[in-house]
Amino acid sequence: QAKDDGRNTTRFFTREMKAKLQQNKEILTDLAESLTQDHFELYYQPLFTIDHKTLVGAEALIRWHHPDKGMIPPDKFIAVAEQSGLINELGDWVLAQACRDIKNFVNAGILDIKVAINISPVQFKRKDFLQQMLLILAQHDVSANCIELEITEGAVMDNVDQAIDMMQALHDAGFQLAMDDFGTGYSSLSYLKRFPIQKVKIDRSFISDLENDDDNKSITTAIIQMSHSLGLDVLAEGVETKAQLQYLQGEKCDFVQGYYTGRPMPASQFIETFKRAKDTSLAERAGMVSSI
Ligand code: C2E
Ligand code: MG
Ligand code: MG
Numbered sequence: 285q286a287k288d289d290g291r292n293t294t295r296f297f298t299r300e301m302k303a304k305l306q307q308n309k310e311i312l313t314d315l316a317e318s319l320t321q322d323h324f325e326l327y328y329q330p331l332f333t334i335d336h337k338t339l340v341g342a343e344a345l346i347r348w349h350h351p352d353k354g355m356i357p358p359d360k361f362i363a364v365a366e367q368s369g370l371i372n373e374l375g376d377w378v379l380a381q382a383c384r385d386i387k388n389f390v391n392a393g394i395l396d397i398k399v400a401i402n403i404s405p406v407q408f409k410r411k412d413f414l415q416q417m418l419l420i421l422a423q424h425d426v427s428a429n430c431i432e433l434e435i436t437e438g439a440v441m442d443n444v445d446q447a448i449d450m451m452q453a454l455h456d457a458g459f460q461l462a463m464d465d466f467g468t469g470y471s472s473l474s475y476l477k478r479f480p481i482q483k484v485k486i487d488r489s490f491i492s493d494l495e496n497d498d499d500n501k502s503i504t505t506a507i508i509q510m511s512h513s514l515g516l517d518v519l520a521e522g523v524e525t526k527a528q529l530q531y532l533q534g535e536k537c538d539f540v541q542g543y544y545t546g547r548p549m550p551a552s553q554f555i556e557t558f559k560r561a562k563d564t565s566l567a568e569r570a571g572m573v574s575s576i
């Protein structure tokens with residue numbers, strides 16, 4: 285009897301795993317196909333100062349327009365792309381597309397923001413990662429100063445020394461560096477001291493029930509205070525309510541991102557929302573003066 289159960293269990297898992305493998309294989313084939321056909325798009329979510337008055341940046345978030353299945357969110361395909369190595373090509377596309385979008389932002393008068401790009405641990409661990417980033421920037425004539433790279437604890441923890449060297453080289457090349465999803469990984473706050481980063485992004489899971497969860501309040505406050513004492517800026521992700529924003533303001537968090545202050549949107553909509561009226565008044569006045 286026990287033996288039968290065991291065999292059934294084995295068969296069950298095998299079937300499940302087979303189906304999963306098959307599904308991943310299909311995603312991978314479709315991903316590769318979509319890369320050649322430009323079926324991806326970057327959405328941009330605004331990043332603000334904590335008073336919600338000044339736009340300081342935009343996080344680029346990839347969207348896949350699958351020809352049959354419609355829009356597929358990154359959580360459904362990034363892991364598959366990482367397992368196969370296709371994430372490297374996808375990552376190259378993301379940076380190239382961000383460069384094209386940055387030019388349109390600048391043309392619309394949105395000059396003084398940084399575009400934040402998510403970097404997979406797989407990309408980050410490549411020896412030629414920095415070179416590859418710089419090559420793409422050069423091809424598009426965009427400066428590294430326009431870009432903030434978001435890395436996760438998973439990218440840095442299995443070889444801390446090597447990761448620190450890479451972070452330092454990236455920063456020396458002009459990139460800003462942010463630790464994304466902070467608090468969900470294995471690194472302790474004490475590691476932050478060694479990382480040449482400029483910003484910590486508190487993971488959304490601590491923010492989402494900030495009003496009702498005293499533990500998350502304590503954790504959030506601790507991350508803000510520790511980061512500040514190390515000279516780092518702090519951004520809170522996933523802010524959805526006024527109460528959450530007010531708590532973060534009270535704790536002197538520096539920046540905010542979330543549905544409450546702005547959802548991710550297509551680049552064209554981002555431009556429509558944040559374009560800056562060109563100051564023609566000076567030119568007009570100059571014209572008037574000379575015509576008198
Ligand atoms: P992330 O980098 O932590 O990005 C923030 C995620 O939180 C985004 O999900 C965003 O839409 C979502 N979000 C923002 N504000 C709120 C909020 O107030 N409430 C809720 N419920 N969600 C909010 P998205 O776009 O689905 O991306 C999920 C993850 O996929 C990202 O998490 C990032 O890890 C990864 N990802 C996205 N784009 C890229 C990319 O171009 N390359 C790589 N390697 N990963 C990416
Ligand atoms: Mg991110
Ligand atoms: Mg994040």
Ligand code: MG
Nearest residue numbers: 465487488521
């Ligand atoms: Mg997150």
